[in-house]
Amino acid sequence: MNVASRFRTLPETGDRVQFTLDGAPASAPAGVTVAAALLAHSGAWTRQTVKGAGRTAYCMMGVCFDCLVEVDGTPNTQACMTLLREGMTVRRQTGLRDLNGGHCG
Amino acid sequence: MQQRTQEITIIGGGLVGLSVALGLLMAGQRVRVLDGADSDARASQGNFGLIWGQGKGWDFAPYANWTMDALTAWPAFAQQLRDLSGIDVALDQPGGYEFFTDPTEFDAFKAELAQQAIHLGKRARYEMLSGDDLRSQMQGIGPDVVGASFSLYEGHVNPLRFLRALRCSVQTMGGHVRLGATVSAIRPQPKGGYALVLADGETLHTEQVVLCAGLGAATLARDLGFNTQVRPQLGELLITEKLGDRLPFLSSTIRQVDEGGVQIGGTKANAGLNDHETLPIMSKLAHHAVTVFPALADVRVVRAWGALRVMSPDGYPVYAKSSMHPGAFLVTCHSGVTLAPLHTSVLAEWILNTSATPELEAFDECRFALSHAA
Numbered sequence: 001m002n003v004a005s006r007f008r009t010l011p012e013t014g015d016r017v018q019f020t021l022d023g024a025p026a027s028a029p030a031g032v033t034v035a036a037a038l039l040a041h042s043g044a045w046t047r048q049t050v051k052g053a054g055r056t057a058y059c060m061m062g063v064c065f066d067c068l069v070e071v072d073g074t075p076n077t078q079a080c081m082t083l084l085r086e087g088m089t090v091r092r093q094t095g096l097r098d099l100n101g102g103h104c105g
Numbered sequence: 106m107q108q109r110t111q112e113i114t115i116i117g118g119g120l121v122g123l124s125v126a127l128g129l130l131m132a133g134q135r136v137r138v139l140d141g142a143d144s145d146a147r148a149s150q151g152n153f154g155l156i157w158g159q160g161k162g163w164d165f166a167p168y169a170n171w172t173m174d175a176l177t178a179w180p181a182f183a184q185q186l187r188d189l190s191g192i193d194v195a196l197d198q199p200g201g202y203e204f205f206t207d208p209t210e211f212d213a214f215k216a217e218l219a220q221q222a223i224h225l226g227k228r229a230r231y232e233m234l235s236g237d238d239l240r241s242q243m244q245g246i247g248p249d250v251v252g253a254s255f256s257l258y259e260g261h262v263n264p265l266r267f268l269r270a271l272r273c274s275v276q277t278m279g280g281h282v283r284l285g286a287t288v289s290a291i292r293p294q295p296k297g298g299y300a301l302v303l304a305d306g307e308t309l310h311t312e313q314v315v316l317c318a319g320l321g322a323a324t325l326a327r328d329l330g331f332n333t334q335v336r337p338q339l340g341e342l343l344i345t346e347k348l349g350d351r352l353p354f355l356s357s358t359i360r361q362v363d364e365g366g367v368q369i370g371g372t373k374a375n376a377g378l379n380d381h382e383t384l385p386i387m388s389k390l391a392h393h394a395v396t397v398f399p400a401l402a403d404v405r406v407v408r409a410w411g412a413l414r415v416m417s418p419d420g421y422p423v424y425a426k427s428s429m430h431p432g433a434f435l436v437t438c439h440s441g442v443t444l445a446p447l448h449t450s451v452l453a454e455w456i457l458n459t460s461a462t463p464e465l466e467a468f469d470e471c472r473f474a475l476s477h478a479a
Contacts, residue, residue, distance in 0.1 A: 050347075050365075065407075076346050076405060096349035096365050099400045 005043040009036070019088040028084055035060060035067045035080035038090070046079065047093040069093050112137060113456075114301065114311035116288050116325065119149035120441035121448060122317035123271040123282075127189075128453030129315075130278035137311070138275065139286040139301070146320045146337065146378060149441060151412020153342065153370055154264035156196075156443050157357055159203055159231065159256045163217040166224035167467035168421045171447065173228050174464075176258040178446035183262070185449075190273035194262040195363035201259025201355040202239075204250050204397045211252045218254055230257040243353050247399045253356075261355060262442065263363050271445070288318070291328040293430045313432035315456060319415045320378070322437060330429035333470045335437055337378055337413035341386045342370030343394075344408040345401070352398065359394050359401075367404065369394045373414075380411040414439045418473055424455065425470040435470065 015030040021041060028037030035057035038046050045054030047068050057067035060080045067079040072089050075097035079090075113129055115122045118140025126136045158176050162169030176198075183196035205211035215233050222229035234242070236251045275282060287304040291314060294300055301309045316322050316329065320337050347365030355361075358371035369390045387409050395402045415437055417423050422438035434456055438444055455462040 096347045098349045099404070 005040055007039040007043050009040045017084050017086050017088075019084060019086075019090055021090050022092055030084075032084055033060075033080050034069065034071060034077075034082045034084050034088070034090060037084045038067075038069070038079060045092070048095065050095055112311055113313045113315060114139060114299075114309070115315045115317055116291075116301070117141070117317035117319060117321065118272070118282055118284070119147060119317070119319055120152070120268060120271060120445060121149075121319070121436060121438065122315075123268075123275050124441070124445045124448035125315055125317055125436055125452055125456070126275050126280050126282075127271060127278065128449035129456065130275060130280050131449070132453045132457055132459065134457070136275070136280045138280060138282040139288055139303075139309075140282060140284050141287040141318070141321055142285060142304075145287075146380065146413045148319050148413060148415050148439070149268050150265070151340070151342075151380075151410060152264045152442060153340075153360065153368055154261045154267065154362070154442060155201075155357060155360065156198065156260040156262065157201065157440075158258055158443070159201070159254060159357070160214060160217045160221060161440075162224060162421070163221040165419075165421055165467075167464065169221050169224040171422070171464060171468075172440070172443060173225055173258070174451075175444045175447050176260075178450070179260065182446035182449065186267075186270045186274055189277045190270045192266055192270035192273060194267045194270050196260060196262050197355070197363070198258065198260030199355055200255060200257045201261075201357065202253045202255050203357055204246075204253045204359075206249050206251060206393075206396055208251050214254060218256075231255060245353065245398055245400050247396050249396050259355060259357075261360055261362075264442070267442065267445075287321075288325060291316075291325055291433075293329070293433070297432070299430075299433065313434075313456075315434040315436060317436045319437065320413060322435065326435055329427050329433040329435065331425055331427060331435045331470060332473060333417060333423050333425065333435060333437065334473075336375075336416050336418075337380075338416045338439075339372075339374040339376040339380060339411050340370060340414055341372045341374075341382050341390065341409065341411045342368055343387060343390050343406045344368055346405045346407050348404065354398075356397070358390075359397060366407075367394075367401065376411075378413065380413050382409045382411045422468050423470050424452065424465050424468040 012029050016027045017030050018027050046056045055066040058064045062081045068076045069079050070091040071077040112135045115126045115138045118138045126138050129136050158172045161172045234253050240246045288301050289304045290302040292300040299314045345367040352361045361367045425435040427433035454460045455465050
């Protein structure tokens with residue numbers, strides 16, 4: 001866990017899950033959502049709007065769409081609605097997704 | 106002292122009412138717009154943003170020409186809105202396609218366009234493309250598309266920004282738009298003018314009244330002696346997540362908004378005033394989109410809704426002056442986007458009787474008289 005995050009996780013009791021964020025190794029407690037993992041990791045922006053403004057998870061209940069990231073190659077995935085799994089590849093998202101599944105930036 | 110011009114009240118603050126209001130304001134009139142409740146059936150908030158002419162009026166020449174007039178008036182109109190409101194409605198007129206997967210429907214539409222072209226004469230600009238022609242011209246069209254028509258004049262705008270631009274333009278021109286003012290009855294007064302009874306009991310007085318209330322016009326039209334009966338037609342649509350790249354086409358059923366999201370729609374159903382979306386139709390729309398352009402299969406749908414079109418008995422606009430009550434007008438149509446440039450210009454002249462508008466005579470409601478008498 002990145003100690004710089006403004007967010008604290010609940011007391012950890014069990015296993016941790018390994019994933020990568022933009023290619024760098026990271027980990028989070030088992031059973032959390034991708035959004036919770038990203039907030040605990042650094043709390044920094046995880047997507048940029050079309051105009052370049054930084055955003056990250058906000059509502060944590062599938063409504064605000066500010067937590068969109070690329071998960072295992074699928075862009076625009078709602079991180080707060082996705083459980084973190086071992087070995088997941090998470091990428092921060094810049095701008096809109098493309099038709100071919102990638103995203104610009 | 107300068108005499109004040111008579112006030113005109115527009116009942117209905119949707120695309121049609123605001124367009125008419127803007128036209129009258131630009132002609133120097135004093136105008137008040139009464140807009141109903143949020144929960145009303147608001148076609149203007151569910152629309153597809155198309156500026157479209159293909160097939161329209163194939164069996165009614167005045168409508169074919171009226172629509173063509175509107176298509177060619179859009180560029181100047183969009184600029185006018187921008188000047189008045191500061192809002193760019195994102196007008197784009199790249200020409201548009203109708204895609205077909207059924208050869209019989211394709212042939213039937215081809216016949217309609219040929220008939221429409223006779224009405225339009227030299228102004229007709231369209232072509233019919235076979236599925237293979239289409240696939241050789243444009244990448245990504247699915248193998249099950251049997252053909253398409255293409256017309257040079259079609260375009261689209263951002264639908265909600267257009268509604269906002271109209272309202273802001275009306276306010277810039279000094280029009281007063283009153284929200285939450287549902288008119289429940291209109292009472293023609295013995296000495297001229299009209300008393301408008303609002304749902305909350307308040308009564309407003311006006312010299313002239315233009316009824317642009319969409320589906321809300323049903324009972325109010327009778328108060329003014331009009332016999333036109335409008336009916337709701339349900340259309341459903343899907344909205345996808347926003348895409349960074351652009352679709353290579355505009356069609357009447359699949360269009361990409363300037364902000365990147367794709368609208369998929371165009372269904373027609375009679376469901377009364379029920380505007381709920383339905384799973385079978387949503388599934389049919391998604392299937393159609395993927396058949397036409399298979400790359401959409403991977404794109405998420407993020408919203409779906411139904412909205413009610415405003416249909417006259419024959420589907421064409423109605424522009425009627427009350428014969429019983431001078432100064433009372435009925436304006437209704439289901440193409441409030443496409444026809445807006447004319448509703449802000451020619452229609453204002455017709456209401457004010459400031460110039461001859463022979464092209465509007467065909468849209469009087471007297472064309473329904475026989476069927477009602479039967």
